[in-house]
Amino acid sequence: MPLPKAELHLHVEGTLEPELAFELAARNGVTLPYADTEELRKAYLFDDLQSFLNLYYELMAVLRTEQDFADLADAYLTRAAAQGVRHAEIFFDPQAHLARGVGMGTVVEGLSRALSRSERTHGVSTQLIMCFLRDESAESAMETLEAARPYLDRIVGIGLDSAEVGHPPAKFREVYEAAAALGLRRVAHAGEEGPPAYITEALDVLGVERVDHGLRCMEDPELVERLVRERVPLTLCPLSNVRLRAVDVLEDHPLPAMLEAGLLCTVNSDDPAYFGGYVGDTFHAVREALGLDRERMRDLARNSFEASFLDHDEERRAR
Ligand code: ES4
Ligand code: ZN
Numbered sequence: 001m002p003l004p005k006a007e008l009h010l011h012v013e014g015t016l017e018p019e020l021a022f023e024l025a026a027r028n029g030v031t032l033p034y035a036d037t038e039e040l041r042k043a044y045l046f047d048d049l050q051s052f053l054n055l056y057y058e059l060m061a062v063l064r065t066e067q068d069f070a071d072l073a074d075a076y077l078t079r080a081a082a083q084g085v086r087h088a089e090i091f092f093d094p095q096a097h098l099a100r101g102v103g104m105g106t107v108v109e110g111l112s113r114a115l116s117r118s119e120r121t122h123g124v125s126t127q128l129i130m131c132f133l134r135d136e137s138a139e140s141a142m143e144t145l146e147a148a149r150p151y152l153d154r155i156v157g158i159g160l161d162s163a164e165v166g167h168p169p170a171k172f173r174e175v176y177e178a179a180a181a182l183g184l185r186r187v188a189h190a191g192e193e194g195p196p197a198y199i200t201e202a203l204d205v206l207g208v209e210r211v212d213h214g215l216r217c218m219e220d221p222e223l224v225e226r227l228v229r230e231r232v233p234l235t236l237c238p239l240s241n242v243r244l245r246a247v248d249v250l251e252d253h254p255l256p257a258m259l260e261a262g263l264l265c266t267v268n269s270d271d272p273a274y275f276g277g278y279v280g281d282t283f284h285a286v287r288e289a290l291g292l293d294r295e296r297m298r299d300l301a302r303n304s305f306e307a308s309f310l311d312h313d314e315e316r317r318a319r
Contacts, residue, residue, distance in 0.1 A: 002084030003297060004319050006304040007268055007279045009212050009235035011091045011131075011161070012069075012111065013060055014271025015076040018044075024062035024071070032062070044274050049193050049244050050163055052274060060096050069110025077114060079272075081122040083280025086318040087308055089127045090115070091159055095136055095144055104144075108151040115154075125318055127309055129187065131159040132175065134167035141175040145182075156309055157185030159212065160202075164194040169202040176206040185209065185309055187235075191216035192246060196223050203232065210235060210307060215246060217263075218254050228262040233307030237270035238286050239277050250289035259296060266304045 018037035025032050034040040046052040063069060073090070080088055090111070097107050108128070115126040130148055132141035148155060158179045160172060169188055176186055190202040192213035199217050202208045203226075214234035217223045227234070238255060241247045247254075258265050267286060272278045277285060287297055305315045 002082075002280045003283065003301040004086045005084050005279065005283070005301045006087040006089070006266075006308045006310070006318065007080060007085050008089045008210070008233075008266055008304060008307055009091070009237055009268035009270055010076070010080075010088060010279075011056075011093065011271050012073055012076060013063070013093055013096070014056060014275075015079075015273050016059055016062075016072060017075070017273045020072065020075055021059050021062050024064075024068050028062060028064045028068070030062050030064075032059075046244060046274075052244055052271070053162060056271065056274065057096055061100065063097065064102060064106075066106050066110035066113060069107055070113035073111050073114035073118075076272075077118050077122045077124050077126070079278050081124050083278050085124055085279060087125045087305070087310060089129055089156070089309060091129050091131045091161065093131050093133060093161065094148065095133045095140060098144070098147065104147045104151060108148070108154055112154050125310070125314070127156040128154055129157045129159045129185075130155050131161040132172060133162040134160050134171065134189075135163040138171050138175060141172055142178065145175055145178055152182060152184070155184065157187060159186075160188035160190075160206075161212070164189060164192055164198065168194070168198055170205045173205050176208075180207060187212055189213055192241075193244075196220035199223060199227075203230075209233075213237065213241075215241060215254070218258065218261075224261050224263065227264075231264050233264045233266060233303070234258070235266050235268050235307070237268050237275070237282075239275045239282050240270035243275045250285060253286070253290060255286060256290050256292065256296075259299065264303055264307060265300065266307050267300050 018040040186208045187210045188202040188208045189212040191199040210233045212235045238253045269279045
């Protein structure tokens with residue numbers, strides 16, 4: 001039996017497996033510039049965050065209807081449930097869809113179709129986190145928040161993702177303030193490719209309560225001390241870090257040192273179709289590569305519930 005766990009860093013568009021990409025392409029009359037799933041799978045090799053993002057955005061062209069988004073989410077939930085996930089806080093990137101003429105309603109209603117029955121069909125509770133693309137403008141983020149207003153009963157919080165370097169958190173101060181005023185929870189990617197100062201800025205300027213990745217905090221001992229003291233959760237994605245070359249090999253991942261430092265670390269899959277594993281596969285890989293014992297693996301599973309947006313009663317039911 002896999003350890004029961006929560007997944008807190010998962011981009012639903014990053015769960016698009018080549019097989020489903022071709023199925024949706026055929027259904028929607030979209031032509032992909034790849035002969036078959038094998039050729040597409042070979043394109044899932046990246047040098048860095050940007051080369052991954054280029055393919056990630058290109059393949060989204062196959063997602064057009066509510067049913068496409070429902071099928072995508074349902075395929076993820078099926079795999080996640082099989083790997084012990086009991087609760088998933090799922091990112092989506094509305095701007096990438098709005099830019100292609102796919103409306104906010106199509107995306108949210110489609111995802112909700114799968115998410116609303118997930119507890120019953122998969123035993124997985126779910127929440128949705130709407131991410132802003134940090135390489136788009138602050139005005140665009142604000143317009144996106146406006147477009148989401150009719151759907152906020154389905155959205156627990158906001159996040160910030162896409163190309164990090166050159167797009168510091170402070171660029172999004174206003175939209176984060178507006179989201180906070182609407183009662184939304186706040187997280188942001190920081191310290192994946194960007195410097196430790198972006199982590200500090202996400203905490204101080206955006207008021208995030210959880211940091212996505214946060215890997216590069218290890219370069220700043222004072223920041224580590226603060227994250228430990230304030231018990232700020234980090235949603236680490238070790239397989240993503242290897243595939244996007246933030247670390248050379250999994251054996252070099254700082255996760256053991258981060259746990260040793262007392263950081264509230266969680267382990268997540270990020271974009272599992274692209275990075276070689278869902279969250280159970282990721283737990284298995286870090287245990288093998290980093291020699292973590294059973295107790296450390298249990299800590300990681302426990303941390304995932306503590307770092308989630310579930311309240312204590314919900315947490316107890318999900319574990
Ligand atoms: C992402 Cl790994 C990663 N980093 C930043 N933005 C993203 N969007 C999807 N995956
Ligand atoms: Zn991510």
